[in-house]
Amino acid sequence: MKLKARAKINLTLDVLHKRSDNYHEIEMIMQLVDLYDSLEIREGEGIEIVCSHPFVPTDEGNLVYKAAKSLQKYTGTKKGAKITIEKRIPVAAGLGGGSSDCATTLMGLNKFWKLNLSLEELAKLGKELGADVPFFIKGGTQLAKGIGEDLTLLPSLPPVWVVLAKPNLGVSTKEVYLGLEIDKITKRPNTQAMISAITEGNIKEVSNNLCNVLETVTLRRYSTVKILKDRITQLGACGTLMSGSGPTVFGLCSTYERALKIAKSLGTLAEEVFVTKTTDWSEINETN
Numbered sequence: 001m002k003l004k005a006r007a008k009i010n011l012t013l014d015v016l017h018k019r020s021d022n023y024h025e026i027e028m029i030m031q032l033v034d035l036y037d038s039l040e041i042r043e044g045e046g047i048e049i050v051c052s053h054p055f056v057p058t059d060e061g062n063l064v065y066k067a068a069k070s071l072q073k074y075t076g077t078k079k080g081a082k083i084t085i086e087k088r089i090p091v092a093a094g095l096g097g098g099s100s101d102c103a104t105t106l107m108g109l110n111k112f113w114k115l116n117l118s119l120e121e122l123a124k125l126g127k128e129l130g131a132d133v134p135f136f137i138k139g140g141t142q143l144a145k146g147i148g149e150d151l152t153l154l155p156s157l158p159p160v161w162v163v164l165a166k167p168n169l170g171v172s173t174k175e176v177y178l179g180l181e182i183d184k185i186t187k188r189p190n191t192q193a194m195i196s197a198i199t200e201g202n203i204k205e206v207s208n209n210l211c212n213v214l215e216t217v218t219l220r221r222y223s224t225v226k227i228l229k230d231r232i233t234q235l236g237a238c239g240t241l242m243s244g245s246g247p248t249v250f251g252l253c254s255t256y257e258r259a260l261k262i263a264k265s266l267g268t269l270a271e272e273v274f275v276t277k278t279t280d281w282s283e284i285n286e287t288n
């Protein structure tokens with residue numbers, strides 16, 4: 001079984017307060033994009049992970065391994081699997097790559113092992129493995145509250161071109177949340193305005209309402225991210241924002257030509273650049 005595990009961007013991200021469990025109560029709008037890791041599930045003894053990316057573990061630290069183990073524990077199945085991950089989504093980049101691999105594995109093995117769990121059950125198991133995981137069970141465009149698990153599906157955004165640019169640094173999500181001074185945030189997203197813009201399919205208004213409070217931490221710590229963001233704006237993107245905890249910055253573009261021009265003009269500012277599109281693909285996508 002071959003599967004696509006797509007990345008996400010955050011169109012808005014607001015942090016409301018710190019919780020007693022050390023997580024933060026957030027309100028954000030997440031959007032699936034068409035950049036993906038490829039997963040292949042084959043029959044196997046136990047759980048075996050194959051991945052050649054230097055920063056991705058193949059032991060119990062891998063979120064794909066954790067997903068498989070969690071399903072075995074929950075259902076009691078003794079079945080095994082060999083899962084090969086071909087990484088394309090940059091790692092520790094704010095694009096939710098590991099979370100998407102995790103969610104896709106939950107959905108894939110549910111079929112492969114004929115477990116018949118509901119999407120709600122899969123999302124519940126996913127939440128224990130990472131706050132972003134439940135989003136990837138349904139994908140599309142969603143409002144996320146709580147720690148990210150309380151989801152409301154929004155109308156799909158009309159497909160819009162996206163330039164994703166990751167500078168040569170990795171960012172720890174935990175460190176970014178730890179560095180946030182909530183009482184000093186001056187600019188917060190207008191989530192309702194963003195929902196209206198999405199509902200109307202008004203990309204100009206979507207672009208005007210892009211806002212992520214975690215930029216206050218990452219852009220201050222890493223000037224490259226700020227320079228990259230300003231450059232993408234100068235080059236003519238309709239709107240730009242840092243995704244998640246960063247350091248990836250995205251630019252929304254009205255044409256493919258503009259997106260490509262921006263991608264080709266970033267030079268050494270970005271280590272990895274992709275031109276992709278927003279997508280509302282919401283089902284498990286088997287390519288085989």
Ligand SMILES: C[C@](O)(CO)[C@H](O)COP(=O)(O)OP(=O)(O)OC[C@H]1O[C@@H](n2ccc(N)nc2=O)[C@H](O)[C@@H]1O
Binds near residue numbers: 131132245
């Ligand atoms: C930044 C985002 O990617 C935006 O989509 C998410 O909020 C982070 O989601 P994630 O990487 O799946 O998060 P997890 O792997 O569950 O948590 C990583 C760390 O981020 C912090 N964390 C995460 C989510 C949240 N609502 N509050 C937090 O404080 C916690 O310190 C946690 O230890």
Ligand SMILES: Nc1ncnc2c1ncn2[C@@H]1O[C@H](COP(=O)(O)OP(=O)(O)OP(=O)(O)O)[C@@H](O)[C@H]1O
Binds near residue numbers: 056090094098171
């Ligand atoms: N399948 C996986 N793919 C990528 N990273 C993984 C995977 N499994 C475990 N990891 C570990 O998780 C860490 C974070 O990876 P990931 O790429 O998901 O971060 P991220 O893009 O910042 O995610 P988010 O946007 O959810 O914060 C990596 O440093 C890596 O060691």
